[in-house]
Amino acid sequence: MDLLDDDSGNTPEFSVSELSGAVKRVIEGEFGHVRVKGEVGRVSRPRSGHIYLDLKDDRSVIAGIVWKGVAARLETQPEEGMEVVATGRLTTFPGQSKYQIVIEDIRPAGLGALMAMLEKRKALLQAEGLFDASRKRPLPYLPEVIGVVTSPSGAVIRDILHRLRDRFPRKVLIWPVAVQGQNCAPEVVRAIEGFNALSPGGALPRPDLLIVARGGGSVEDLWGFNEEAVARAAAASQIPLISAVGHETDTTLIDFVSDRRAPTPTAAAEIAVPVRMELLSWTGEAGVRMTRAMGQRIEVRSQRLRDLSRALPRAETLLDQPRQRLDLLGDRLPRALIRGTEQRRVALSDVAGALRPSLLTRVIAHGRESLGRRTDRLSLRPIEREIAQGRDRLATLSRRLEESATRRLDDPARKLDGLSRLLETLSYKGTLARGYAVVRSAEGTILTHKAAAQNAAGLEIEFSDGRFTLGGKARPKRKDTPAPEQGSLL
Incomplete structure (x- = not known):
């Protein structure tokens, strides 16, 4: 009767794990596969590669997780503030007593979400200055090599090649990429970075100009060119880049960071190179104008030279007066020489008349007296001291020289003595003294192999104290036996 009155007697008892498992089975059974629309809240990307995020609306929040393998395959990476539709399965996490959605796919919730995300990326890149006109590089006027990043099987590459061939044929390197889908962005980034990594003058030439091209399509089809990684790769390219993605009305992020935007891929080819026939025509016309101008200039200069030459006097007239002046001076020169000689002879006579023997005697005596006074002032002590x-x-120098000579003779002697001992140690005679022997044939040939010794008519074995002959006739002993270069030492 007491058991019936106890309200808890018929209530089953669960452990915490059993209750958590029961809740997990109920939730996963009722919501095995769901699609949830909401706004992406907090996004966390730990080093494990998984993505943790929140899906929320104006009243509730659901925790979500994207496993590493699924995150790598997502076409659209979740960003905070993006409105998305997530597909997955609902489950619980008993460790924290909460439920969460394991997301298998996530997509923007319509075109408005994509445009909002695009505007957010555009504002971020613009704030960093990647759209500034000052950082855009000028395109080369006539590039030798053009790199094209596009699909190799589409009509775009055919249009570009055809247009280049019509205008001005150039070398073209094609880097094939996917132009839509989840592989588009990483392949375009690798293509731009790969072209920039080529070495100038290498086996594969480095392009002078890059064209990133794709035909028209929807916003979703062109979304790979709106990825931030593609825009940053185009902005970081050291090679001038032309973006030709979509039609004239289509605009992607790569158009804002590229050095030049072309409305169509065909227009990109027209921007890349000039028209060859127009250049030839222009150079021909310029050559004709230059030739005509040079001819007219030469004719004007020739006429001017002829006019000036008529105003100049004749060469004979210019030389008449100098020639007459030379004749006049030639006639006056002999008389001037005779007069100068007579004047110098009279001056010499005047000077010689003033000289007398008594004057010379007084000068000599004065010199002797002066020399005597100077001699008296001289002393031998400084000279003796020096x-x-x-x-x-x-x-001192003699002693140092003798010591230096002795050292220079002793050092080579010691070195020679050491080398002599080393030579004696390394000589083959020293090797024989250590128990080895040299084997020669009867003809004196040194034997190094067993087969040669077996085929020899006789053997001569040299020991440290002499030679010993086996078989055959003994070979006469040489007075001076050279050391074997390569022998058999036994």
């Missing part, structure tokens, strides 16, 4: 110092210095 001689003594010189003797001491000479003795």
